[in-house]
Amino acid sequence: MSFSPTTKGEYYMTVGIVAVVLILISLGLGPLAPLDEPKVYAYDGKIYNLGDAVGVSFSAFISLMVFIISAVILWGSKNPWYNIIIDSSAISFIFLNYLNYAVIYLTWHPQMYILPFFVEIIYNGAKALQFDLGQVVLIILLYRVYKIMKMPRPLFGSEKQ
Template sequence: MDGRESKVSLGTYYIYVTVASIIVFLFSVMLAPLVPLDEPKVYPYDGGYYDLGIPVGFSFSAFISLMVFLVSAILFWGAENVFYNVIVDASGISFVILNYINYYLIWYVWKPTITLIPFFMEIKYDGATSMQLDLGQIVLILLLYRFYRLYKKSRVPRSLPGPDTHIRGNEGS
C-alpha cells in the first residue's frame, strides 16, 4: 500500500465503491437502447405479446458492465491505487446487480422456472431446459475475495508480548 491508499479507511473506500457502482450502473442502463435487436421488439407467442426490448436491453447493460469489470480487473487487479481498485469493485458490483435484474426480467416476461445452482442457472420453459453459466456468481465470489483481502490488509497487526515489549517492574530495588 502506498501512502494515499493507507489514508483511506475501509468504510470510506466502500462509500466510494457504492457511488461509483451507481454511476457505472446508470451508464450501462443508459446504453440499453443501443442494443442491436435481431428479433422484433414485440413478438406474439401463445396468445400473448412479449416486449423483448427491456430484457434484451438489460442483458446488454449487464454485458457492458461485465466488459468494464473484465478489462479493469485485467489491467488493475494488483494495483495499489485506490481509484483503480474502486473501478474494479464498482464495475463488478454493477454487473452482479444488472445480471440478477436481467434474470428477474426474464422470469417476469416469460415466467420460466429458474433454479439457482452453484455457478449455473437452470431455466425450464415450455418443456425445454437449459443450463446457463451464471457469471454473476463468479464475479460475486471474486468481489468477496477482494473484500476479504482488503479487510485483512486494513487490520492493524497486534504486537506479541516478548522481550522487547515486556514492562519491567521492581528491578532497581
C-alpha cells in the same frame, strides 16, 4: 482538491456510489442494444416485449466488459481509484446480471433455479442450463473484500502522520 479514501468505510462508500453511477450509465446504454429480431414477439396467443430483456442484458454485458478490462489491466495496483473501478464494476455487473434474470422472469414467467455456477430455466417443457457469470464475479469480489479486510490496520493515529 482531490478526494482519496483513507479508511475501509470511505473506500466501500465510494465503491457503492461509483457502482450506482456505472449501473445508471449501463442502463442508459441499454436501448442501444442491437436487435436482430423484432422487439415484440407473439407466441401462444401472448405478446412479449423483448426490448426490456435485451436492453438489460446488454447493460449487464457492458458492466461485465468494464469489469474484465479493468481487472486485467488494473489488478494489483496500489492506487485506490483503480481498485474502486474494479470493485464497483463487479458490483454493477452482479446487480445487472440478476436484474436481467428478474426481467426474464417477469417477461416469460419460466421456472428458474439458481444452482452453484448455473441457472436452470424451464419454459414450456424446455430446459436450459445457463452458466452464471454473476456468481463467478461475486466470488472474485468476495475474495477482494476478504483480502482488504485481512490487511493489518495501522495503529490508532498513525494514519494522520
